[in-house]
Amino acid sequence: MSNGVPEIEDAKCLFIFGYNAADSHPIVARRIIKAKEKGAKIIVTDPRRTEAARIADLWLPIKNGTNMALVNAFANVLITEDLFDKDYVAKYTEGFDAYKEIVLRYTPEHAEAITGVPAADIRKAMRIYAGSPTSFILWGMGVTQYGQAVDVVKGLSGLALMTGNFGKPSVGCGPVRGQNNVQGTCDVGCLPNVYPGYQSVTDDKVREKFEKAWGVPLSPKAGVTMTMVPHLAQEGKIKAFYVFGEDPVQSDPDAGHMRHTLDHLDLVVVQDIFFNKTSMHAHVVLPATAWGEHEGVYSTCDRGFQHFNKAVEPKGDVKPDWEIISLVATRMGYPMHYDNTEEIWNEMIALCPKYAGATYEMLDKYGSIQWPCPTVGHPGTPYLFSGNKFNTPSTKGNLFAAEWRPPKELPDEEYPLVLSTVREVSHYSVRTMTGNCAGLQSVADEPGYIQMSVADAEAMDLEENELVWISSRRGKVMARIMPSERINKGTVYMTYHWWVGSCNELTIDNLDPVSKTPEYKFCAAKVEKVADQAWAEQYVKDEYARLRARMGCQTAAPAAAAEAAANAN
């Protein structure tokens, strides 16, 4: 995020695009409500009538898979209605002419035909956005989990550039990161193209610095992304997969293909805290300590380093992740030894100018330090791009537009619905953590839900909680129907935490060409009624018990699941 979470509440306009904060980040959603209370205008673009849409001044119910067309039309309005900041664009941006050429083709009327958003509302949205003294864009997976995602990210950033909404408090762009430490994992270089601190692996000077620090020559070639593993394994290019704290069989698209991939690799190492679906395909499983049993630093979505502490001793013969990896490194002939996390942290911040001042001592003093933090005592940087200098060779912001391209798999006669995957407020990611918590399990449990418009449910004669089959060209699972007035006709939404109603058995492995993020938000699907509901209820119970047994849990089905099934009957 260019700007911090606390700044959200002081923005005069919040422009929320494909981001359902109430479910994915309730504590960020709280800032949206505060902004509303302080008089901010709120514009929400989302096919679903989310909580934010409910309190919005303007809701743009966009057709799934048409983001780029709408963003181009926004830029069109900024130019044709002369709403943009010409002085800012001249001084701090580049690429205006090429940008203008593309977006002028996307008149609001043209965009209305593609997106379903009325042209008048597209104009109104930009009048509010450009007319506000501070406008803050927030986006989520509704932008990034498409085959055309990076283009839309650049397009949204372009709106902020066009209106001078960077380099001061309560403006900019907030791609609110999903998992607790996805920002941190990027910050410390778990990306194929950068070392810790976003220093490029192809920059000779940078690489020499790391070679000196680590005492070995390093590869000058950028690596490949995790989502490419199924493709590269098929081509025989990837042979070993060391999976650390992830469950790709549950979380990655087209689970059937992922299982096939894992079963054909020469080596699958799983390092985790729970037995999960991926460990069923592992050659070796390494047990680690969990949050609560070790200390370290996490990064918040707005670049804030925060020290977390150990509360209890781990049970069983488990080790901290860093110690396990160090042992493997040492056994492979590269002696690696650390006494504690602080020693590791100090090694890293010494190699990263952006993080140099964020010592444990300073983190404990300030509580949270947003990088850049170049010197000890520096309190951190709440917002980026001060002085409107950007991370480009010319320091200018790039205006960028691209032609809209539709999602890969459109609905047809056989699979007439669009399937999009979303989040449950009470569960997290692959659910191994939250699914083992009594309070959270009682909110929502197997087999999971299919959110469907009331009109579609009525047309198919489906009732709330009815069990149905849902399928795509890749798989078929059972889940419960949840009709809702919030849902748009023709699209169904499934949360991705479930084992029985596992939506990633259905999703498509179509990746954005740049980010390699899968198109979780769009594939073709169909829903089929199950005549014998008693049989279906038993199927769900049996399937859940079978999966649990395969994980080594022989105990009776958990109480909350039984209760949910009973209520449904």
Add this chain to the structure above:
Amino acid sequence: MAKKVLTVCPYCGAGCRLYLLVEDGKVVGAEGAPGRTNEGTLCLKGRYGWDYLNDTQRLTKRLTQPLLRDKSGELAGVSWDEAIGFVADRLTAIKKKHGPDAILCTGSARGPGNEANYVMQKFTRAVIGTNNIDHCARV
């Protein structure tokens, strides 16, 4: 009287600070702590998301020892020495036969923390010899 341990919630990018309440070496509750992003508040996951630590086996079970697939194809408990030796030997052999770029390692954007991830990318780059390091940012 429960001991309060100041920590950071493991459930989303908001980074809420919270206190874990510990009694007799066991987590028994959580409450909001003053934090830059959360200002003492917590959502339901922050407040009720700690009891997996007590290995409730409501969904699946905690791993408590290294496991290695035996001759019959079942995962069976082994010593750390055997598990680490197996991983190191297999990775070394694959690297020798197919080159370092035939191996891909992941970081974890969840509980482990920045230090563990730093060590993982260092291992991938300095020991395996590839930049094939990524994590679940895309999923």
